[in-house]
Amino acid sequence: MSQITIALSKGRILEESLPLLAKLGLEPAGDIDRLLRVPSRDKNVSFLIIRPTDVPTYVEYGAADMGITGKDVLMENGSDALYEPLDLNIARCRLSVAARVGHKPGNGTRRLRVATKYPEIARRHFAAKGEQVEIIKLYGSMELAPLVGLSDVIVDLVATGKTLKANGMEETEIICQVSSRIVVNKAAMKMKHAAIQDLLERIAKVSGP
Numbered sequence: 001m002s003q004i005t006i007a008l009s010k011g012r013i014l015e016e017s018l019p020l021l022a023k024l025g026l027e028p029a030g031d032i033d034r035l036l037r038v039p040s041r042d043k044n045v046s047f048l049i050i051r052p053t054d055v056p057t058y059v060e061y062g063a064a065d066m067g068i069t070g071k072d073v074l075m076e077n078g079s080d081a082l083y084e085p086l087d088l089n090i091a092r093c094r095l096s097v098a099a100r101v102g103h104k105p106g107n108g109t110r111r112l113r114v115a116t117k118y119p120e121i122a123r124r125h126f127a128a129k130g131e132q133v134e135i136i137k138l139y140g141s142m143e144l145a146p147l148v149g150l151s152d153v154i155v156d157l158v159a160t161g162k163t164l165k166a167n168g169m170e171e172t173e174i175i176c177q178v179s180s181r182i183v184v185n186k187a188a189m190k191m192k193h194a195a196i197q198d199l200l201e202r203i204a205k206v207s208g209p
């Protein structure tokens with residue numbers, strides 16, 4: 001049986017991945033808060049615990065055979081070198097444009113300023129509408145930017161909408177729905193086909209719509 005390494009996304013996605021893995025008897029067997037490489041209860045499967053944004057890189061280079069990360073991450077940094085065979089329907093949210101409540105951005109003479117952790121997605125979204133915008137790259141707390149005049153709008157993840165509401169903001173457009181996906185290294189899909197196919201089928205059974 002082939003050895004399979006799975007890259008798991010730390011944080012929110014990990015919390016929602018663990019119950020799914022447990023249903024398959026694949027719980028990490030070790031301290032997932034400290035260890036970066038963890039065996040599982042199945043001796044043929046082991047895990048890497050890394051940041052969501054690093055998962056596509058580990059899988060693309062074959063350091064992991066497969067991985068779990070958000071569709072937002074794949075849209076921003078993904079590559080054609082990965083298969084994306086399965087939607088796990090976990091960590092569900094959406095990518096949206098948001099502005100201060102009652103504020104109608106975009107009527108001025110200068111280009112709209114967009115603060116975001118997702119410059120590629122934002123650029124594509126506004127380009128598709130024929131809008132030239134100025135993108136301001138941030139690494140977190142996007143909701144602050146319009147409040148202090150750094151940007152007109154933000155492109156960020158929204159789930160319940162509570163963070164926007166708490167900061168006096170509202171969604172103005174939904175760009176796309178987001179959930180976590182399985183990605184697979186293309187060479188591993190060939191070399192370890194039976195083991196990966198078997199895992200994918202088992203995961204598909206426990207990841208309902």
Ligand SMILES: Nc1ncnc2c1ncn2[C@@H]1O[C@H](COP(=O)(O)OP(=O)(O)OP(=O)(O)O)[C@@H](O)[C@H]1O
Pocket residue numbers: 010011012013051052053054069070071072073091092093157158159160178179180
């Ligand atoms: N409010 C939310 N509800 C559901 N899923 C979410 C929500 N926020 C983020 N996610 C999903 O979880 C992923 C990771 O979010 P999380 O906040 O745990 O990590 P992060 O610290 O933002 O990531 P990184 O370490 O890469 O900067 C996102 O890429 C997205 O797919």
Ligand SMILES: O=P(O)(O)OC[C@H]1O[C@H](OP(=O)(O)OP(=O)(O)O)[C@H](O)[C@@H]1O
Pocket residue numbers: 012140141156157158159160161162163164
């Ligand atoms: O619509 P809501 O349910 O309020 O969720 C949306 C918030 O969740 C995410 O942040 P997160 O809580 O992960 O914090 P961080 O990314 O700023 O660390 C996202 O960046 C939003 O700020």
